[in-house]
Amino acid sequence: MSETPRATIVVGVAAVPLEPSPPGAAPERWVVDPASRVALELAMELSARTAARVEALTIGPRAAEIACRYALARGADSAVWVDSGEALPAADAISTARLMAQALPAEVGLVLLGGRTPACGSGAVGPALAALLGLPAVSDVEAVEGVNEEGLRLRQRAPKGARVIVSVRLPAVVLVDPGAYRPQYISVRRQEAALALPIERRTTVAQERGLLHLVAVQPPKPRTKRVALADSRASAADRLKALMGGGAKTKPAESAGSGGILELPPDEAALRLIRFLEEKGFLPKRAEAEGG
């Protein structure tokens, strides 16, 4: 992102009900969507590196304003709240994307959104927005590895723990992996100080509002809760297994393979450890070693 004119990072921040409520009933309390906070964290990091402006953008009813307040408390330069009248269902990605597209500034360099979370539904807002704007979209981003005039080098989470490095030209839409950053804690005093900062409010016309309408919310069925309290009479190994896996079995020492949790006398444990290291190639097998 270039510094002249100062590029803008738009970060989409959402407010979600603390607890689900039936349709027609206003949720008691709203909180900032955790994924949005992660996206905001990345936005602030990029801003610190590139001197880009950060603008927070939220779509939603009055309660959504807290997302903007939070962003301002975190240090965003400005905030825009598009008042949609009523909360758009999380599944209505197209409507949300459409409203976002209309609200973006002309000179946006980058749009950051939180990735898929239960609160944000399918995570389709980002790709939908990118499609509407004709921009590239990159999802599951966990870090920005580089910034240059060309664009961004991003690290994506891939299946089975792999990582993919991509380069994307700006402007672009980036979905941030919700586990990528631990959002900075914003103290109550900082949040209260942000109440005095201005938020630009924009309204929507009725036709622009949701394509989907919430009909019902079914609460989760009660499930027995697994309490990880292992039987204190069990051995340390069994207690550890219970805590990790929800069930304890004592493996006979003889049938233990090269891994697992074993409980053995010290001498036998030492021999088993040596054998394990030999199997894994950390130690030369004793026959080879003796052969020179």
Next chain:
Amino acid sequence: MALRDGLLVFTLALGLFGVWNLLAFLLRLRRVFRQVRPTNRFDRLGERVRSVLVHALGHRRMFRDRIAGLLHLFIFSGFLVLFLDIVETIGEPFGFSIGPVLAAVVDSFVLLVLSGIALAVWQRRVKRPARFEGSDEHDAYRILGLITVIMLGIILHDSFFPFVAGPWFHVSDPSAGGHYLGHALSRVWQRLGWDRGAAAVIGYTLGYAMDIGTVLGFLSYLPRSKHLHILLAVPNIFFRRLSPESGSLWAPEGTPPIRTFADLHWKDVLDLFTCTECGRCQDVCPAWQNRRVLSPKMLILELRDALRQEMASGRALATTGPLPGGVVSPEELWDCTTCGACQEACPVFIEHVPKIVGMRAALVEEGRLAGNAQDALESWLAYGNSFQKPRRQRGHWTEALDFPIPDARREPVDVLWFVGDFASFDPGVARSTRLTAEILHRADVHFGLLYEGESNSGNDALAMGEFGLFELLRRDNLAAVQDLHYQRIMTTDPHSLRALRQEYRRGGLKGPVLHYSQLFLELVEGGILRPKPLGRVATYHDPCYLARWSEITDVPRRLLHHLGIELREMEHHGRNTFCCGAGGGKIFIDGGGTGDRPAERRMREAVAVGVETFVVACPKDVVMFTAAAASLGLEGRMHVVDLAELLAEALGMETGVTLALMNR
């Protein structure tokens, strides 16, 4: 004449130089005081004077370590009395004398001081207490050495004065018979032939220089030394926080986050320069014992040394720092459990905890938190509890009861029970919560709850430095109780107790606030509850927030006595209790440390006194010590029991049914 004049010039020159150095330091200190925050410590003057008499002259806290107390008393009293020597030594060339009686007193105190020094050296070289780790040993030995020089100087010049009094000063020596130490040495000089001429003059002058020269030289050395406490200890004790304000984590004037030295108040600054580096605070610190980074002593010394540098630089204090994350590491600050043991142990009443809390607040405002602290804070903000449970579930524990508990928001009650988070939500504590309710019901106490109107008291948020969150929670709770009708408030949680009695009271909370042990004792001693003696042996763990911050140690013990418990005290008990490790938000912050966790250490103390029942009076203690017993393999051998459970058992109430349901 020449000798007298020479000594006078020597004394005046050294004296003026020493006074000038000391005054220069005090002026720099005054400049510092003008740049820091005010605090009112000029109230209740009578109590403050009494405090000085008890703790400065009486050495009350010093004597918790008998040997250290004794040696310090010897040296301290010696210093007081030996002021007579200074006056006499300077005045005797001019004919002044204190007389033989006082002279003998002086010599006796010389012996006392030398004994004290010998004890001090023995303590440092032989006993080697761990609390001296990190202290400036060179400074300590220098001071002991200088004091020794003074004492030997006294004996020396007293031994030669009879030989120079007449020939050189043309005065008599009325004190001669009193200075028995010098008198004994005089005979040696006579045998050696050093009782006349140049030898006598040199001997006397040397002794004078050793005595008066060192005393006056001390004035220049004091500002650089921990020995400055000889000037500052008395005012520091005088200006200490008095009870009940000593239980507050927050100054009445409001406590800002401490980012720079300018954010301290003047008593904080006084604290830094009064520290004697004795290490008693370090010795009792649960974090230090757990081999974490924090040492309360080193924290004070880090601040002191940094402030000395700033004073030397002449910079404005508001431009200094940062203190948290600069002079003091975040790890040190987050290691603290705010148990207050350091403050309780400090003989000169340094206030460690408010400084730590203030610096934590600065980190919090910057979003720099430790471990899971953030989750706890955000849970309090969103849910009003640390368990991330919806507010409406706060009263769910009452469903296990076979009687309803009145909603204090809807009807007047006598006792408003502020339950607290752990007592409401933690399954391991719910049993004792339920039993508390059943006991009160049996006693026909008309008590009620706030149900979902109650939020966390905010004590831990405050201790973690989230002042804004504390203010919010306090506001919510005060609003919830504002128009209610109750006579008293009771809580089972010592952390909430402290906050309710201190910061909530200042916020306008009405009515006395009791710990449940106090209400139980009242019911038992009033004959309303008649427990049968249990005939059991047990130990009782004093919760820090009950014993130190709220000064309640006797009540639970009297209650246990009524229950027929033979109490065996652990090594650390009463106000000297040892922390479980949960306070100050630490129950939410990840562990660390390579030593025994505080709760495990405490369990070992209990094992050492040969008991199988470990009585607690705090919900967090139930959690911490149950886990500690399990991790040490003591389950089945050490039973962690809440006061309510014991009382219920003594009342013949059913206590066993829910044991299995609670998965304990």
